[in-house]
Amino acid sequence: MADRETLDVDILIVGGGPAGMSAALRLAQLQKEKGGEPLAIAVLEKAREAGAHMLSGAVLDPSTLKDLVPDFKERGAPLAADVRRDDIYFLTRSAKFRLPITPPFFRNHGNYIISLNRFVKWLAGLVEAEGIDIFTGFPATEVLFDGGAVAGVRTGDRGIDKHGQRKPTFEPGVDIRAKVTILTDGVRGNLTKSIVRQLGLDEGKSPAVYAIGIKELWEVPAGRTEAGRVVHTMGFPLKMEEFGGGFMYSLPDNLVSLGLVAGLDYKDPMFDPHVAFQHLKRHPLVASVLDGGSLVRYGAKALPEGGWYTIPKTYASGVLIAGDAAGFMNSARLKGIHLAMRTGMLAAETAFDAVRNGDTSEAALKAYDDRVQASAVRAELYPVRNVHQAFGYGTIAGAAFTGLSLVTGGGWIKDPLPAHGGWTRIRKLASYYKDARPDSESTVNPVKIDRQLTFDRLTGVHYSGTRHPEDQPSHLIVHDANICATRCREEYGNPCIRFCPANVYEMVDAGDGTKKLQVNASNCVHCKTCDIMDPYQIIDWVPPEGGGGPHYEGM
Amino acid sequence: MILVVAEQRDGTLNRASLETIAAAQSTGDAIKIAVLGSGVDAVAQELGKAAASEVIAVDDPALKDYTADGFVMALEQLFAAETPDRVFLPHTYQTRDFAPALAARVTRPLITDCIAVKDGAYVRPMFQGKLQADIAVNDAGPHIATFQIGAYRADAMKAGSAPVRQASVAIDAAKIRQKPEAPFKEAKQAVDLSQAERIVAVGRGIKAQEHVALAQQLAAAMGAELAASRPICDAGWLPMDRQIGSSGQTVAPKLYVALGISGAIQHLVGMKGSRTIVAVNKDPEAPILEIADYGIVGDLFEIVPAMIAALNA
Numbered sequence: 101m102a103d104r105e106t107l108d109v110d111i112l113i114v115g116g117g118p119a120g121m122s123a124a125l126r127l128a129q130l131q132k133e134k135g136g137e138p139l140a141i142a143v144l145e146k147a148r149e150a151g152a153h154m155l156s157g158a159v160l161d162p163s164t165l166k167d168l169v170p171d172f173k174e175r176g177a178p179l180a181a182d183v184r185r186d187d188i189y190f191l192t193r194s195a196k197f198r199l200p201i202t203p204p205f206f207r208n209h210g211n212y213i214i215s216l217n218r219f220v221k222w223l224a225g226l227v228e229a230e231g232i233d234i235f236t237g238f239p240a241t242e243v244l245f246d247g248g249a250v251a252g253v254r255t256g257d258r259g260i261d262k263h264g265q266r267k268p269t270f271e272p273g274v275d276i277r278a279k280v281t282i283l284t285d286g287v288r289g290n291l292t293k294s295i296v297r298q299l300g301l302d303e304g305k306s307p308a309v310y311a312i313g314i315k316e317l318w319e320v321p322a323g324r325t326e327a328g329r330v331v332h333t334m335g336f337p338l339k340m341e342e343f344g345g346g347f348m349y350s351l352p353d354n355l356v357s358l359g360l361v362a363g364l365d366y367k368d369p370m371f372d373p374h375v376a377f378q379h380l381k382r383h384p385l386v387a388s389v390l391d392g393g394s395l396v397r398y399g400a401k402a403l404p405e406g407g408w409y410t411i412p413k414t415y416a417s418g419v420l421i422a423g424d425a426a427g428f429m430n431s432a433r434l435k436g437i438h439l440a441m442r443t444g445m446l447a448a449e450t451a452f453d454a455v456r457n458g459d460t461s462e463a464a465l466k467a468y469d470d471r472v473q474a475s476a477v478r479a480e481l482y483p484v485r486n487v488h489q490a491f492g493y494g495t496i497a498g499a500a501f502t503g504l505s506l507v508t509g510g511g512w513i514k515d516p517l518p519a520h521g522g523w524t525r526i527r528k529l530a531s532y533y534k535d536a537r538p539d540s541e542s543t544v545n546p547v548k549i550d551r552q553l554t555f556d557r558l559t560g561v562h563y564s565g566t567r568h569p570e571d572q573p574s575h576l577i578v579h580d581a582n583i584c585a586t587r588c589r590e591e592y593g594n595p596c597i598r599f600c601p602a603n604v605y606e607m608v609d610a611g612d613g614t615k616k617l618q619v620n621a622s623n624c625v626h627c628k629t630c631d632i633m634d635p636y637q638i639i640d641w642v643p644p645e646g647g648g649g650p651h652y653e654g655m
Numbered sequence: 656m657i658l659v660v661a662e663q664r665d666g667t668l669n670r671a672s673l674e675t676i677a678a679a680q681s682t683g684d685a686i687k688i689a690v691l692g693s694g695v696d697a698v699a700q701e702l703g704k705a706a707a708s709e710v711i712a713v714d715d716p717a718l719k720d721y722t723a724d725g726f727v728m729a730l731e732q733l734f735a736a737e738t739p740d741r742v743f744l745p746h747t748y749q750t751r752d753f754a755p756a757l758a759a760r761v762t763r764p765l766i767t768d769c770i771a772v773k774d775g776a777y778v779r780p781m782f783q784g785k786l787q788a789d790i791a792v793n794d795a796g797p798h799i800a801t802f803q804i805g806a807y808r809a810d811a812m813k814a815g816s817a818p819v820r821q822a823s824v825a826i827d828a829a830k831i832r833q834k835p836e837a838p839f840k841e842a843k844q845a846v847d848l849s850q851a852e853r854i855v856a857v858g859r860g861i862k863a864q865e866h867v868a869l870a871q872q873l874a875a876a877m878g879a880e881l882a883a884s885r886p887i888c889d890a891g892w893l894p895m896d897r898q899i900g901s902s903g904q905t906v907a908p909k910l911y912v913a914l915g916i917s918g919a920i921q922h923l924v925g926m927k928g929s930r931t932i933v934a935v936n937k938d939p940e941a942p943i944l945e946i947a948d949y950g951i952v953g954d955l956f957e958i959v960p961a962m963i964a965a966l967n968a
Contacts, residue, residue: 562920570902
């Protein structure tokens with residue numbers, strides 16, 4: 101189209117998280133080290149400001165940071181607290197049992213508790229100080245191809261109304277053409293998802309598996325906990341068949357970061373991660389810390405849990421994939437920020453060489469995979485390659501396997517362990533509940549919402565700071581909403597109304613005695629759970645108009 | 656002295672101006688009220704009913720249609736002439752448009768969207784109202800503050816009798832870069848609920864579109880505007896411009912009647928400043944009942960007809 105602007109750069113980074121920012125910073129360093137004609141580099145970020153969509157626990161393993169920014173302390177890295185104490189509890193409904201020894205995977209000595217939002221904002225400052233442009237408020241909606249090679253991305257149009265018509269404020273998206281595009285669009289990134297399918301990058305790999313993490317930031321009365329305390333929990337409120345657990349990290353200034361991670365490969369169609377999280381807050385271990393405190397922020401985000409065997413091919417002609425987008429996360433250690441940063445750096449090194457050598461073909465970009473294979477990333481992820489899949493046999497088998505993999509080097513009777521897409525494990529109501537089939541509008545394990553300790557989803561959305569202009573097309577595309585009202589309602593009882601942590605999906609009266617799906621797209625916190633977990637795989641998450649989404653200050 | 660800059664359009668005073676006068680009066684300082692436009696006599700007389708030392712009417716053909724450049728030029732001259740210690744403005748869309756430029760022009764601090772002024776400090780909400788920051792101006796010179804709509808009540812404004820004085824300013828129309836067009840048609844029809852003294856709002860408890868008429872009857876009987884919570888507007892039962900809450904309008908009427916509204920926090924932030932809140936809800940646990948002055952637990956389809964009958968009796 102004639103009125104669409106184009107911008108040409110050498111290297112384009114799509115997604116301003118820890119992977120994208122590390123890639124940008126590494127490129128700036130290479131530029132300085134190697135001199136020569138400076139490359140044009142740009143970073144695209146869909147959030148209104150850098151870091152606004154960042155959510156993590158988070159405990160940071162500083163190994164990559166030490167390599168990327170050796171003087172990170174002098175440069176004011178926002179590391180909220182050194183980890184001083186590290187406990188794991190197994191919870192039952194009302195009791196707790198502390199594991200006498202913290203297993204090696206969970207030992208966090210030398211790590212830091214951080215706010216990923218603050219950390220990424222800080223990284224963005226370093227990137228901008230190097231003269232690299234970060235275009236915030238610009239989501240990429242499409243990958244551009246030139247022949248078979250990736251040639252850049254198209255950003256989203258602005259000013260389209262909810263019926264798809266142009267408003268007076270209409271501005272078409274921009275085509276940003278690049279010699280190498282580094283996709284760091286995060287867990288279940290929309291562009292990564294599309295090119296993995298289009299180019300068959302997941303051929304021969306195990307299906308990706310995810311979890312949902314729901315997190316809240318609390319301010320608690322003084323003296324309840326000490327900064328630097330890390331607590332992980334197993335067991336309650338999850339069932340033994342469900343993967344996941346709770347976390348509670350103590351920050352300075354009486355702030356506590358707490359959350360629940362639940363595998364998006366659960367079987368019970370009535371499972372409700374938001375309700376489970378409320379139960380966790382009512383558990384004496386957590387309630388004794390929170391009581392009398394107040395909720396500061398709420399948010400949710402999916403995590404790639406599948407591990408080594410689920411990582412797709414991360415390179416193709418003109419493109420590299422790094423960070424959570426590719427699934428570089430260690431689910432045994434609950435850590436991925438350092439791996440995102442490391443793969444971002446390695447992608448940057450590869451892209452830099454390729455552009456300088458004038459060869460951005462698939463063969464040239466394979467150097468990225470070689471670098472990853474030779475790096476600490478493989479050394480860390482390969483031994484735990486079967487861990488998540490082992491949890492498919494239940495918590496006890498999973499935990500036992502995690503321990504054993506230290507001894508055996510991660511092999512098992514079968515290696516890789518057979519794996520399935522998480523959404524294929526959810527069972528139908530009739531099969532899971534047999535004759536005691538619950539009403540799909542009900543909660544099988546209800547929790548009292550007291551608005552002190554426990555809150556409903558809509559209140560959570562408020563505390564996530566989420567905003568989207570209302571008059572735009574829904575960015576959650578349900579390809580066949582008839583299935584929702586008919587088949588899904590009968591077979592699974594509309595699990596979307598439970599797994600969405602932001603009350604986006606509602607079944608409302610259609611007026612003729614039946615129900616119909618209502619999508620409250622402006623509530624969406626961009627966690628991607630629906631895109632991942634919907635049992636019919638008919639929901640596509642696409643980016644809304646630039647700048648929309650949560651505002652995870654301090655998360 | 657505090658100079659309050661009132662807002663009018665086509666000779667109609669924006670009620671938020673009275674709230675800002677009330678804010679200025681709460682400080683105990685001397686007050687002058689300025690109003691800008693063309694043909695603002697009647698508005699100036701209306702403002703003269705407030706307790707203030709005088710009303711300054713700045714009448715100029717170049718100010719007939721609002722432009723940021725015109726207002727900044729006029730107010731810069733007014734400041735030079737009046738030398739106020741502080742300037743208060745209602746935090747309206749128009750103020751949002753020109754106040755930053757004005758502050759930059761006179762190189763004085765601007766504190767926006769305040770909800771209170773106390774002991775020389777300004778209270779302003781942060782983090783979606785989660786925290787309130789006290790902001791003190793760290794400098795002896797004059798400064799500018801804008802006040803959130805509904806933060807003060809117009810009926811709390813002290814009445815008095817202020818003389819009206821005409822002041823003239825020199826505006827070079829050629830220097831006004833904005834060329835106002837006729838207002839958008841939608842904007843003409845849009846309901847400004849923030850100006851309503853009474854509001855009847857309906858929520859999901861109304862159940863079906865045909866029942867909205869019942870709320871409409873109550874609104875008519877009360878002389879109130881009809882409004883709604885988000886699900887009603889989402890469903891298209893009422894237009895979007897009648898939505899109250901974080902994705903709709905913020906209101907602070909004298910009387911707010913909530914019918915079948917549970918009180919999600921997104922709705923409460925849009926109406927919690929109302930003077931008297933009446934809620935009808937069948938769920939005794941509904942959060943709206945925590946902030947209601949009068950809560951009626953019961954079926955709105957029994958209660959509302961009874962209210963209409965009583966009002967029409």
